Amino acid sequence: MTSSGTNTRSEADGQGREPVSTAWELLLPVASAPARGRGRALQSALREAVRSGRLAPGTRLPSSRELAADLRVSRGLVTEAYEQLTAESYLRSGRGAGTWVSGSARAAAGGARDLAPRALGVRVDFRPGTPDLSLFPRSAWAAAHRSVLGRLPHRALGYPDPRGLPELRNALAALLTRRRGVVADPERLLICSGVAQATTLLGFVLHGRGMRTVGVEDPGSPEHAALFASAGMATAPVPLDDEGLAVEPLVRSGVRAVVTTPAHQFPTGVAYSAARRSRLLEWAREADGLVVEDDYDGDFRYDRAPVGALQGLDPERVAYTGSVSKSLAPGLRLGWLIAPADMTGELVDRKRTMDLGNPALDQAVLAGFVTSGGYDRQLRRCQRAYRERRDVLTRALAEHFPGTEVSGIAAGLHIIARLPERWGPEEEFAARAADAGIAVRLLRDYGTRRPADGCVRLVLGYAHLAPADILRGVRTLAACPRQNPC
Template structure:
């Protein structure tokens, strides 16, 4: 299957084009101008998956802003004709997205992108998914910022600033401060099992910049389409799209990417989270890790490994990074966003040799390098053991919070299944069907001030078993807040 995203500049004025089309035809317009803004090809998708692919493409077009709030969509008849599918398939997609709040419709007035999407899209762009004023917040993605080692960080800051030579405050090496690259290479080799050469390590402003750099480098090599895990992080689609790449969803099962998925999709690279897949929580099996590397070698492709929370495993030692098995096929990305604080904006990229020089030049032209003082600070913090001490403290706190959340769900929502390995900053909680339907469950939670995120937000799968599937973050809350939040949620559901 192929999902084609917006061509350059097509996203601008999408709402205006939709309005013009509607004016030309009372049933929604010809659709030609509208489909200039996005395109989805369903012919190669299995018949049973075409509805889900269409829904996913529409949903992501709305989330990313390519279909702006107020845009009028073509009639179901015309879109079906454009895509070569049945009208019923399009009607089902419109109805599903209307129920989810992405679209709105009225008797005889057509189908439009909903106004409520403006706030959701703005929140995604601002990377502020935690709603202000929530009485309980289970939205995943943030560590406990109160655990940030302020005293140790402040002492290190004073020591580093006192000894940093004046010349070090000039324009930095775009790869990063040599001291930090050396310290990170040693740390990642020791903790994550990577093959880390400091000369091939770039210091970046987080994984988002690392992936942007890789996107430009891959496009320069002729790659046009990248595979994304389904479910996965919605941000990856936007980041790679900004680098001019199309993305396609690749299905997962309990062991990792479904065998042959990347080959069937014809992609040139795959973004993956093999140590602790986000959001499903699985760890890739040895067989799937091997298969993914075999695919990359066979097509001269690359695996983009996002090791977003690899240090947090609670039942055993963490699984080593995929990059250590083939450094020339795997680009390894990580950051301190989950281990310390996202506001530090420090990450790293270990690149295959053939991409390194282009990535360094891209980094230089993009921002002339990361701030020197913060790099020197982190280097000293790592070298003096402060980073390891901080991770130990966080790991103990987060393990307790995970246990607290599971116990609270077991008490207040009997029959809840928690999937995935004991790791990271979130769980997948699947509540029995008696608490559904999911849309109503989420409405009750929101009305009670409990912020939640459905698993459906992250992928195309829409199981029809009636159960409620949630991605629940726990790291940023105290155990007492977790217990209180689950109780509030149970009370809201009981009140109906």
């Protein structure tokens, strides 16, 4: 590994494997993490690198001595990280043979937002994160596009305001105030290329203010670690309980910023309780900290009106992010960020240097779609379809997997299914499903904790699947041969 943090070493293990080349700079934020959190940070960074595919199966890792020297951490810390990930099957090792990325490791590529193309040979894909793209309102969008082209002045096609088109910021501010209870000043609303860019922008600004570690929910979206790493920030996992993020571990972590999904926690589906939301804001005030609210699917609630955004309770302590990736399509790359007033200028400056702003024409079309009522109609259409598919999935699980407990069903685009112990072990269940052409995600893939029981916990996305495909997928899963049949 060179002094720049990039290992260009190419070697084989003596068994005919192809040489590999790996960018170890992804792990460098570990060195700047607080001393007591470096072990967790290294394990999290390595785990995410394997999940995302940055460390491909068969990649040989540096020796513990080499990596410890490069990261300027103790060798024992690296050894412990290697042992932990070997126990979790992310890595494999043999006496005198070094440490390698396990061939059984499966890339998660973003967890909640599964960025990997759907695998060839998959018959039914229950991986969460994608809406039904066939519901995209092509006719209404095309009409809005024609209307915009007919009235947009020539000057609007020049370099855009990096904050975003004023018409779109005004339209979204009104929408978010009405639907999500957000305190949305158009002058503080920044249009971004989805929540991913909003998160990265916040990471750069927090880094510029001297922060080096951000708290993240455990379990939570693996994507956050990679996004913050791109801004030079490490992440520290903070556990959850039945009410949401556990505040006492958050206090002990020493971080001053934390990413949350309070309306519908990803992936557990927990809606933060009123008491926990209040306590979290108290922490932010006491620590002079920041809560980053990822409202990734807050509009999709089926049992009652959506829970209001946390940001509405304290807009100077909460940075609010959202997008149209679940309501329209992720390919539009349109999202928003509303941050505390004292951060807005820094965020706009960073956005300007990053890309000079989002495409003006796309912004104008979305503004027209929102103000015409098309966006509200789209949400109602999606809610009807997704509620039906949720019900189909829960009924199918009850029929084919009797004794299964489901949770997180009140909102969102996925559920948690806890199958009885007789369907385990989890790794074998996932392997049997893959062999049958059914793609699933285990809850354990999204966090560091491992349940003591032998039950299989699945995160099942349903929004993108037709009811017939849901039924076919569940039936196929139930028919997979297992070692301990009912």
